[in-house]
């Protein structure tokens with residue numbers, strides 16, 4: 242998001258010479274074009290998917306397009322039991338660690354926000370949480386451990402890599 | 408009149424050119440109601456917008472308020488007047504003296520400008536980690552041919568890295584490498600300025616943000632890469 246908005250703002254000619262893809266575009270095209278094959282037996286547990294603000298609501302606001310459907314499509318290809326948190330997509334809650342707040346000393350406020358995410362997670366009782374963002378990954382892990390909940394958190398590209406048939 | 412026969416009022420009426428100035432705030436409190444940290448440490452987005460309207464910039468700049476916000480945009484998504492609350496927060500952040508920016512945000516930006524990555528990792532260490540983790544991947548069944556490509560020219564995809572993967576989460580470097588390998592994708596990792604994260608976005612520092620984005624453009628040119636994978 243920082244890179245894309247920076248390129249659009251300061252280096253618009255970049256897009257005349259190069260294409261730029263998000264993590265979703267790449268994974269989706271590899272699956273669609275048959276370049277990667279995924280094991281459909283590996284992730285049959287109940288997975289909760291979390292929308293990061295930057296790929297969702299903020300991309301929608303800034304670039305006119307939020308990446309809501311792509312990650313869900315990717316999960317549909319090999320993880321039949323994934324579920325949405327509620328609310329999700331444009332109305333979803335931040336993990337609580339956005340905007341660089343994980344780099345600040347204001348841990349209490351951050352963990353207060355994190356509890357909102359934990360409430361959402363508790364309601365769907367997942368066995369695994371999947372996120373496509375490094376900040377969300379760290380923040381959700383730390384909120385879970387504060388809440389003494391033992392649920393693994395994985396990156397979307399991590400579950401895809403784990404399910405690769407090579 | 409025949410011309411406009413097929414057109415509805417919706418087609419004909421000009422759109423309102425909303426500039427969403429903070430002055431448009433109705434004090435409705437929707438933003439505060441939607442924000443999960445309203446009430447924490449005196450935080451309240453409506454109050455921030457109000458202070459901006461009153462010109463109480465200095466108070467905002469000296470407070471923790473802009474740094475408590477996660478810039479998640481939940482407030483502004485619901486704001487009936489389309490006020491850019493995260494834009495306000497980032498602007499206040501940008502007015503804070505750089506040595507007063509809390510925590511690691513600006514320190515990371517400074518390190519990135521100086522060393523090419525937010526954690527100040529020397530390039531020998533970087534090369535070592537990348538090669539080492541690459542060799543581990545090659546030990547796995549199905550990835551025997553894998554080698555992490557540093558500074559390879561003419562690749563299809565430029566792959567920059569999140570500093571935390573290079574720092575404390577080396578085990579998470581491998582996922583994309585495996586996907587690329589399985590997809591027979593040609594990619595390249597720059598040996599210098601490999602940072603994929605741009606903390607100038609968070610610190611409100613446009614100049615540094617531009618420098619860091621500019622490095623991506625330089626990599627594309629220097630390494631003759633065809634396409635960019637957005638780092639985040």
Ligand code: SF4
Nearest residue numbers: 432433435436438486
């Ligand atoms: S939601 Fe918008 S209009 Fe309402 S108080 Fe907040 S900034 Fe003002």
Ligand code: SF4
Nearest residue numbers: 442476477479480482
């Ligand atoms: S962007 Fe900031 S003020 Fe708005 S809802 Fe998120 S944390 Fe609250």
